[in-house]
Amino acid sequence: MPKAVPREISTRELQSMLGVSRHVVAGLVAAGFVTPSRGPRRQYRFTFQDVVLLRTALRLRAARVPPRKVTQALSRLREELPDELPLSGIRVSAVGNDVAVRTGPSQWDAITGQLLLDFEVAEIKGDVVFLDTAPAPQDLAHQAEEWYDLGEQLRKTDLDGAERAYRKAIALSPQPFYAAYVDLGALLCEREHRCADALQVFDDALMHFPADAALHFNRAIAYEDLGRLDDAEESYMRCLELEPTYADAHHNLAMLLEKRGDQQGLLRHFNAYRRLTT
CATH class of the missing domain: 1.10.1660.10 (Multidrug-efflux Transporter Regulator; Chain: A; Domain 2)
Structure with a gap:
């Protein structure tokens, strides 16, 4: 070439x-x-x-x-x-x-x-x-936001660059950067053979935000893509414990339980999904 x-x-x-x-x-x-x-x-x-x-x-x-x-x-x-x-x-x-x-x-x-x-x-x-870049701690939050914004801009045109920018935002931020964790994990999970890396990002994020339903939901998706169905089911259930009205978690869990032959679980969660979306 x-x-x-x-x-x-x-x-x-x-x-x-x-x-x-x-x-x-x-x-x-x-x-x-x-x-x-x-x-x-x-x-x-x-x-x-x-x-x-x-x-x-x-x-x-x-x-x-x-x-x-x-x-x-x-x-x-x-x-x-x-x-x-x-x-x-x-x-x-x-x-x-x-x-x-x-x-x-x-x-x-x-x-x-x-x-x-x-x-x-x-x-x-x-x-x-x-x-x-300046070494003053009070500027770190602003720098982290700049790198996060860069990641958002690159997401449609340069996936490697977006990943780097999100990671830089997480590294620079003086406080755990929730949005950067979520977007980095989602980006990695969408890429071929990167779900294990995405899982690590979600695990890191959950150390800071253990009661966040969306992180448990995203972690469940990563587990499911990796074929770790027991872990995926557990993560969907944890998501729903934290937020019982999380419609997408009900839907995904219903589909997962169908694969596993749990018809009762399938109907329960699919009906919950329908109630929440109609």
Whole structure:
């Protein structure tokens, strides 16, 4: 399969990403921080690497880093950045007195110096976006919401990206993030061969929300897809103990009991389902 051509970014898109004027972009290019290609009308076309380099240059300038060190840091960044934005995204941050870049689980130092920058780079529907990250605990809830919203946006176009975003929301949130648990588990259960992973998500969520009927219902679906029918029946029953009017639980349990030859249970729960939905 031929390798996909990396997406190029226009000056206008770059301005929007960085929050700067066309004049500032032109100045950064003139300073030699990046060397963008030219389009058919001689307009600048920027790559993913260019975007990250310019964002880093702006942050280093704002931190009053000497120009020589800015150039050194960008030179190292240019050498080490991947050709395309990886699914895991990257993070550029200050670690002690060093600039570090994380690509998935790996990390490398860019240059030593007193630096103030911290941002993550992700992708939404093919567009490079920046998600600022700050270590202050009071900002974690906002960051978690940003990652959750990213997961919602990616859900129809990039399932792997959505999974990563939901997991990031759960990891960052200072409080158990109910919606992220539910949506991540549902996403995994809809994917082939991922119901075991979904079950783990629901089990983790139930440690925080043990009396939530919807989580027990979703866990029952995962058990059923895995062929663990005893566990599925138990989870549907627990759901109904917590919320007797949960119509879908009555329906699913009725169908499960039919498979197991329990006609009495089938009729009881199917009749309950009909009463609740008519």
